[in-house]
Amino acid sequence: MQYTHDLIVIGAGSGGLGCAGFGSSIGLKVALIDKTAKNFGGDCLNYGCVPSKALLHVASLFAGGKQAEAFGLKTEGRADFKRVMAYVHGRQEVIRPKETPEHFREEFGTDAIVGTAKLTGKQEVTVNGKKLTAPKIVLATGSVPRHLDLPGIEQVKQWDNESVFWELEKLPEHLLIVGGGPISCELAQAFVRLGSKVTLLVRDGKLLAKDPPVMGEILAGKLREEGVTIRFNTEVAEFTDDKTAVLKGEGGAAGAKGGADAASVEFSHLLVAIGRDVRTEGLGLEQAGVKVEKGKIVTDDYYRTTNKYIFAIGDAFGQEQFSHGAEFHNTQLWNNLLSPLNKKHNLDKFTWVTFTDPEIASFGMTEERLKEKGIDFETVNLPLRDDDRAIAADYRDGHLIVYLSKGWGSGKVLGGCLAAPAAGEMIQELHFLQFKGMKYSALTNKIYAYPVGSRIIQKGARKGASDLLTSGPLPKILRGMYRLFNR
Secondary structure (H helix, E strand, O other), X not given: OOOOOOEEEEOOOHHHHHHHHHXXXXXXXXXXXXXXXXXXXXXXXXXXXXXXXXXXXXXXHHHHHHXXXXXXXXXXXXXXXXXXXXXXXXXXXXXXXXXXXXXXHHHHOOEEEEOOEEEEEOOEEEEOOEEEEOOEEEEOOOEEEOOOOOOOHHHOOEEOOOXXXXXXXXXXXXXXXXXXXXXXXXXXXXXXXXXXXXXXXXXXXXXXXXXXXXXXXXXXXXXXXXXXXXEOOEEEEEEEEOOEEEEEEOOOOOOXXXXXXXXXXXXXXXXXXXXXXXXXXXXXXOOOOOOEEOOEEOEOOOOEEOOOOEEEOHHHHOOOOOHHHHHHHHHHHHHHHHOXXXXXXOOOOOEEEEOOOOEEEEEEOOHHHHHHOOOOEEEEEXXXXXXXXXXXXXXXXXXXXXXXXXXXXXXXXXXXXXXXXXXXXXXXXXXXXXXXXXXXXXXXXXXXXXXXXXXXXXXXXXXXHHHHHOOOOXXXXXXXXXXXXXX
16 A cells, blocks of 8 residues: 555644654654644643743742741732743743744654644545545544533633633632642642632542652642642532532532532632543544544553554553653654564553642552552651751651562662652652662662752661661671771
């Protein structure tokens, strides 16, 4: 069969850009398609990583000023939100030139196409009235924010992480956030620091369900300290008007339907962060033989859909929804496209960070995953309350957890989590040890400049070495050696 391209990639977010960029860089004829030029860059550039971290940066400046009041600085007022968003959009525009159709055409020779793509055959895509064909097609079509579907919701404007960065023009007086995951926590802290009143409704009993409970407790304490009202085990039952939510659960009257006994909360803006749904509508999946079940594209562990010529990566894969997740998928997918030795999707060495203050950074296998796999492990718990840098810089509520192997090959790093400022940077050393299958003790004699924060990473390794040298028969042996060689 004569094809128009070697590879067709639909979607120009983190997954699609990486996939098309690599294919083009090795000389393949690649078509990269997205609906608009602005869509190039995807969620990360337009609605996620870049704007949220820019917003958090500005919010951290306000937090620093507030904290300095204890030492005599005088501050007042709320953020000029238009200036804040001008900064956010300005940071996006610095990055955008390298994530445009023009850049990919000029830099990589990619056939970057702006238009709505639809699968019209097993190996065929139609865009702008033209039929394109390729031996392989990659869906990097992303996801969309999930919204509430409750009585009275039609009266309320539901803000999400997409609309808040492009449509919100005024700092909310009272921001009601529904959700307890990373997006909810990051935006709750950002907006309370900028001057909004913030209420956070969490369906479960903890923040950050995928991280160890102690991490959610640390973050909840910090958010409350800064003024965020958190109501755990609480959901919205209904909206009685565009500014009033009736609650159920521990933070409201369970089962109440708006009567006098019902707890309610008034708000100016509603932000919904309850997850994301894989984009499946309008792609022609059925016509191409790509099955969808329970709102997700059906794939195997090799990123293949039910059409052997079509693959799904990034959010379209329907599992971890991170930009670096899409990068990981690309690495695996290209290995499988170029080699007979296929790699299966596996998150045992994955990492993720919630960019709050403190940051909550996780890597490798969680406690649940280790138990699920039947791996014998031990847990190193290190509160930061006695760490010198944490004392000096006032983050003594931080905490480090490291999971280590037991039995044969004991002491290898399997995973862990850290709550601390810049935790996402600090865990990289531990993640490297896990990635290379190395023992925690490898850090024992490394020299760290005093008092860098990452010395806490070494502390657990040194404690293990110290326990070994100062217990059991070793002290007696070491005493004998000293006296023998130092007479």
